[in-house]
Amino acid sequence: MRRIALGLGLGLALGLGAGCHARVEQRRPVDERLMLALEEARAWQHRADTHLADGDVPQAIADVSAVLAIHFPAGAPEGEEARLDAFARLVRLHLAGGDEQRALDDAAAGRREATRDSFFRAHLETAAGEIYEARAKRLEGDPARAKEARREALAAYARSIEINRRVQATLLGEPL
Amino acid sequence: MVDDDEPATPEELAAAAALARALDGGASAETAFDSGSQGGVDAQDLAAVGRLRAVAGREAPLGELRARALARAAVGEALGRRARSRRRHLVAASLAVAVAALLALRIIVLRPEPPSVLPDRLASRSAGLLVPGPFPSSQTEAQRLDAITADRLVAYRELRVRAVAGRAR
Numbered sequence: 001m002r003r004i005a006l007g008l009g010l011g012l013a014l015g016l017g018a019g020c021h022a023r024v025e026q027r028r029p030v031d032e033r034l035m036l037a038l039e040e041a042r043a044w045q046h047r048a049d050t051h052l053a054d055g056d057v058p059q060a061i062a063d064v065s066a067v068l069a070i071h072f073p074a075g076a077p078e079g080e081e082a083r084l085d086a087f088a089r090l091v092r093l094h095l096a097g098g099d100e101q102r103a104l105d106d107a108a109a110g111r112r113e114a115t116r117d118s119f120f121r122a123h124l125e126t127a128a129g130e131i132y133e134a135r136a137k138r139l140e141g142d143p144a145r146a147k148e149a150r151r152e153a154l155a156a157y158a159r160s161i162e163i164n165r166r167v168q169a170t171l172l173g174e175p176l
Numbered sequence: 177m178v179d180d181d182e183p184a185t186p187e188e189l190a191a192a193a194a195l196a197r198a199l200d201g202g203a204s205a206e207t208a209f210d211s212g213s214q215g216g217v218d219a220q221d222l223a224a225v226g227r228l229r230a231v232a233g234r235e236a237p238l239g240e241l242r243a244r245a246l247a248r249a250a251v252g253e254a255l256g257r258r259a260r261s262r263r264r265h266l267v268a269a270s271l272a273v274a275v276a277a278l279l280a281l282r283i284i285v286l287r288p289e290p291p292s293v294l295p296d297r298l299a300s301r302s303a304g305l306l307v308p309g310p311f312p313s314s315q316t317e318a319q320r321l322d323a324i325t326a327d328r329l330v331a332y333r334e335l336r337v338r339a340v341a342g343r344a345r
Contacts, residue, residue, distance in 0.1 A: 119309025
């Protein structure tokens with residue numbers, strides 16, 4: 001009886017494995033939901049540009065924040081990248097407004113959402129590096145703390161460079 | 177009705193002699209039976225002889241031939257059981273393999289069209305080299321989304337055309 005159960009279990013596992021393998025390879029075609037989400041994100045970013053041109057930073061921040069409220073299709077890489085771009089822009093907008101802590105929070109939130117290497121993930125790390133670079137400038141009167149801030153900035157830029165390299169190597173089929 | 181006062185017939189004398197030989201253990205039940213000279217001793221009589229001898233503690237020890245026959249029978253029974261058990265396991269293993277093969281076949285035959293038939297350009301995917309990094313500082317988020325959205329719109333239109341063409345066939 002034990003052998004019967006073992007044999008049937010093995011057969012079931014093999015069968016399910018074949019099925020699972022087929023499911024993992026499936027890719028979603030571009031569909032209407034994705035197009036609607038992309039168009040909305042594009043519109044909000046253009047709105048932010050327009051408000052910034054008017055000097056209205058708070059409204060620009062609200063426009064970019066609206067991108068994060070868009071429901072992209074689950075797992076869509078375009079959605080993750082649009083969101084990472086929005087987080088990076090919020091980092092710079094908050095930093096420009098002198099709100100370092102909010103900028104750090106935006107960078108952390110973006111990092112948590114990233115599931116894969118991309119140019120957008122690298123871009124977010126560059127924005128994070130700018131936070132520490134700005135801190136170092138602010139702390140010029142305190143050499144030790146300024147040095148620490150510059151070290152953090154260098155680390156963030158190094159992460160950005162590495163991500164960019166990996167993505168390029170993958171896309172161009174080059175060795176790492 | 178047999179008259180016990182009448183003298184014994186030659187047949188009766190022969191049967192008595194055979195019974196006496198059986199009781200004395202001079203012959204096994206089989207040989208007595210096979211001798212052809214039992215003179216009317218039948219199987220019932222032999223069974224009775226066996227019981228009488230057993231009661232008297234004079235039952236003949238199991239003959240060598242009989243012992244071998246019993247041993248052969250016991251071994252044969254054991255081998256038969258083992259063979260039956262092996263057959264059961266073989267059937268079970270064959271059944272498991274057949275189930276696995278059917279499952280795999282079902283999945284292969286019924287699974288949806290393999291994803292490799294969907295060209296890259298029509299799939300939801302990373303922007304990749306469409307907006308390569310590092311992003312120049314002069315490039316805005318809106319410009320990147322412009323490029324990505326335009327590219328995906330072309331793909332979406334092609335998919336719609338394919339769908340319509342497919343229905344028209």
